[in-house]
Amino acid sequence: MRLFFIVFILVYLSMHGVVFWGIHPLLKGHPALPTLAWIWMGAMILAPISIRFLEREGWQLTARGLAWVGFSWMGILFLAFSAFALLGGWELLVRLLRLVMPLFPSFSLHGAVSATVILLGVLAASFYGFHEATDLRVERIRITSGKIPPGSRGLTIAQVSDLHLGLIHREEALAPITARLRELNPDMVVATGDIVDAQIDHLEDLSSLWRNIDPPLGKFAVTGNHEYYAGLRQALDYLKNSGFTVVHNRVEIVTDVLAVAGIDDPVGRPPVDETDILNVPLNGRFTVLLKHRPRFNKKASGLFDLQLSGHAHRGQIFPFNFFTALEYPMQDGLYQLPAGAFLYASRGTGTWGPPMRIGSPPEITLFEIVPIGD
Numbered sequence: 001m002r003l004f005f006i007v008f009i010l011v012y013l014s015m016h017g018v019v020f021w022g023i024h025p026l027l028k029g030h031p032a033l034p035t036l037a038w039i040w041m042g043a044m045i046l047a048p049i050s051i052r053f054l055e056r057e058g059w060q061l062t063a064r065g066l067a068w069v070g071f072s073w074m075g076i077l078f079l080a081f082s083a084f085a086l087l088g089g090w091e092l093l094v095r096l097l098r099l100v101m102p103l104f105p106s107f108s109l110h111g112a113v114s115a116t117v118i119l120l121g122v123l124a125a126s127f128y129g130f131h132e133a134t135d136l137r138v139e140r141i142r143i144t145s146g147k148i149p150p151g152s153r154g155l156t157i158a159q160v161s162d163l164h165l166g167l168i169h170r171e172e173a174l175a176p177i178t179a180r181l182r183e184l185n186p187d188m189v190v191a192t193g194d195i196v197d198a199q200i201d202h203l204e205d206l207s208s209l210w211r212n213i214d215p216p217l218g219k220f221a222v223t224g225n226h227e228y229y230a231g232l233r234q235a236l237d238y239l240k241n242s243g244f245t246v247v248h249n250r251v252e253i254v255t256d257v258l259a260v261a262g263i264d265d266p267v268g269r270p271p272v273d274e275t276d277i278l279n280v281p282l283n284g285r286f287t288v289l290l291k292h293r294p295r296f297n298k299k300a301s302g303l304f305d306l307q308l309s310g311h312a313h314r315g316q317i318f319p320f321n322f323f324t325a326l327e328y329p330m331q332d333g334l335y336q337l338p339a340g341a342f343l344y345a346s347r348g349t350g351t352w353g354p355p356m357r358i359g360s361p362p363e364i365t366l367f368e369i370v371p372i373g374d
């Protein structure tokens with residue numbers, strides 16, 4: 001964890017440096033603006049660490065206020081960094097061409113006008129991002145299976161993922177989600193990890209919202225990496241108090257036609273091979289595999305029917321989705337797997353870090369599993 005923070009600070013510092021370079025034409029000539037800009041940036045670079053310190057010391061209100069400011073700034077900064085990095089790439093290309101061809105014209109775009117245009121664009125995109133983060137969608141997926149008895153009405157399964165309940169997301173974020181779940185009235189609800197985030201001593205009251213949802217086939221959950229960051233014991237207590245059955249590296253027989261398997265997130269521990277978990281007699285049951293990260297283990301081919309995952313958020317803020325796709329190519333929606341199985345990667349139901357989304361609206365996914373021919 002210490003190494004993660006060191007790397008994070010270095011990367012975050014570098015991003016601020018690029019943005020400072022981009023806006024410098026607007027600051028130069030004023031005796032105080034460059035210094036004030038770096039004071040603000042320095043405070044924001046240290047904000048994530050300050051938030052955790054304040055939270056541990058019990059300064060919940062102060063920590064929450066700083067979290068809203070610091071993580072909102074993180075999203076704004078990422079958008080500005082993306083734009084100014086492109087501008088910097090253009091400037092570097094022009095300089096390289098002039099080194100090779102001294103007569104090549106200097107098409108420099110770095111200046112006060114470009115900085116102003118970029119900042120106005122970032123401001124507009126940020127306002128939209130805060131709106132999109134609250135624009136909860138219901139994605140409906142229909143899957144036919146020979147394991148569902150002919151003539152039956154099938155099964156409905158609602159998936160939520162990556163809510164990141166904590167300092168920023170509390171009742172005002174969870175209440176609309178649970179209300180929508182009650183409207184959908186699924187047979188079963190599953191949560192595919194990162195339901196909580198950071199320290200969660202203050203989230204006990206949110207369990208009552210979950211307990212108002214009582215689907216006939218139950219609620220099931222697996223751990224994500226943030227359950228470990230929050231403290232595994234208290235995260236599990238929260239999920240259990242909320243009425244979830246946490247499926248730890250095992251298979252849960254739900255009905256004569258349905259089984260649920262769960263794999264713990266591998267953060268901080270050796271990964272579990274799901275073939276060892278799934279290689280049990282299931283007697284033809286439709287098997288749902290809950291696995292936080294959207295990776296397919298080829299050795300498990302044929303041992304499950306539908307893998308439900310989250311984690312990548314489809315990047316959450318464009319253009320970060322291009323980077324997450326490098327690690328998780330199957331990060332957005334439904335994918336066909338060998339042996340007639342499927343993998344579905346949720347965009348997530350909440351947000352991590354910046355409370356904004358661009359090009360990746362939050363979702364509840366409703367799966368309708370029906371017999372072949374329906």
